[in-house]
Amino acid sequence: MTLRELHDAARAALDPVTYDYVAGGAGEERVLAANERAFDRYALLPRVLCGSETRDTAVDLPGAPGASPVVVAPTAFHRLAHRHGERATARAAAAEGAVLVTGTAATTAVAGVVAAARGTAADPAVWFQLYPHPRRDVTEALVRRAEDAGCTALVLTVDSPVFGRHTRDLRNGFTDLPPGYAAENMRGLPGAPPGRPAAITMSPAVSWRDIDRTRRMTALPVLVKGVLHPRDALLAVEHGAAGVIVSNHGGRQCDTVPAAVDCLPAVARAVAGRVPVLLDGGVRRGGDIAVALALGASAVGVGRPVVWGLAAEGEAGVRRVLAALRDEYDHTLALCGGRRNTDLTGDMVVRREETW
Numbered sequence: 001m002t003l004r005e006l007h008d009a010a011r012a013a014l015d016p017v018t019y020d021y022v023a024g025g026a027g028e029e030r031v032l033a034a035n036e037r038a039f040d041r042y043a044l045l046p047r048v049l050c051g052s053e054t055r056d057t058a059v060d061l062p063g064a065p066g067a068s069p070v071v072v073a074p075t076a077f078h079r080l081a082h083r084h085g086e087r088a089t090a091r092a093a094a095a096e097g098a099v100l101v102t103g104t105a106a107t108t109a110v111a112g113v114v115a116a117a118r119g120t121a122a123d124p125a126v127w128f129q130l131y132p133h134p135r136r137d138v139t140e141a142l143v144r145r146a147e148d149a150g151c152t153a154l155v156l157t158v159d160s161p162v163f164g165r166h167t168r169d170l171r172n173g174f175t176d177l178p179p180g181y182a183a184e185n186m187r188g189l190p191g192a193p194p195g196r197p198a199a200i201t202m203s204p205a206v207s208w209r210d211i212d213r214t215r216r217m218t219a220l221p222v223l224v225k226g227v228l229h230p231r232d233a234l235l236a237v238e239h240g241a242a243g244v245i246v247s248n249h250g251g252r253q254c255d256t257v258p259a260a261v262d263c264l265p266a267v268a269r270a271v272a273g274r275v276p277v278l279l280d281g282g283v284r285r286g287g288d289i290a291v292a293l294a295l296g297a298s299a300v301g302v303g304r305p306v307v308w309g310l311a312a313e314g315e316a317g318v319r320r321v322l323a324a325l326r327d328e329y330d331h332t333l334a335l336c337g338g339r340r341n342t343d344l345t346g347d348m349v350v351r352r353e354e355t356w
């Protein structure tokens, strides 16, 4: 099955409200569409007669040496997509050597997610995503949970000072998890109502000070997710980020921003190799990964395709998505005369004429 067929199978398997939650974006979904379309405007200029029978596509990421260049981006509520939920995703990512980013909005507690990954691979890399919280004690409790579970890095999502307005969810009245599902990591936190999970809080009042505070709480590397402006990328490095993730949240926050991949070159220039830069949004094929790496990314994140794999076929479906993307990428690397990721350089990407 191709990724497109997995998407169709997922659509058939999911109830329409859940499908819309995953598929949808903010506003008129312009950014959602632009993320994928932007890749059509980039073409690869291969080099010839410089390839190799053996290629190495592994990449060293914070807390994840020798990882796949395809990272599972944090996506909420996997138990809505499949009864095995985040555990299935974790087993699949571990089996494929891919970093799994789980997070505050997971429907399985982080300890269970890491345990599932460890049941599959000796040394899986699971990162924990959280929103900078205005209450330090809440952030600290989440950080300890991630550490105790065995996560190897934290991801702070900074593109969500307020919730995005997801048009389809508003139309469908999808404002809360159905009975029987919860953001399990939010249970028992300071300020949580007894027996119930605390609400996931986003605040426009958080700042770089909160990033500094979080960094001081932990020895884990901290990546900053949701950067588009090159000056923010620079600030992230200055504030000790171990990595910068260029992302517009899959078109689910501001519907007037550029396509994610179009923001990558300027961010990569600003970061200038000091920490890894990752890119997510609209990555759907191996060629997209090659373009992103040539434009300065060390790895890419994939969001929706993983959820489609999960909904269609559980663990096996997620494995299929991750394996297909890595295999297509390896094939593209071979076609471009590369033997390792760093052989893809900026001069090998050109703009297509927009005459079609």
Ligand SMILES: Cc1cc2nc3c(=O)[nH]c(=O)nc-3n(C[C@H](O)[C@H](O)[C@H](O)COP(=O)(O)O)c2cc1C
Residues within 6 Å of the ligand: 021, 022, 023, 035, 073, 074, 075, 076, 103, 105, 129, 157, 225, 247, 248, 249, 250, 251, 252, 280, 281, 282, 283, 301, 302, 303, 304, 305
């Ligand atoms: C259903 C869904 C849930 C998401 N939940 C989160 C989340 O909890 N935290 C976060 O930082 N990003 C979240 N994202 C954004 C993804 O991490 C990622 O930026 C985006 O999906 C990448 O775009 P793609 O879906 O085109 O690959 C979510 C995206 C989707 C589609």
Ligand SMILES: CCCCC(=O)C(=O)O
Residues within 6 Å of the ligand: 076, 105, 200, 249, 252
């Ligand atoms: C409170 C959960 C937020 C999930 C999210 O980030 C998204 O749906 O885009």
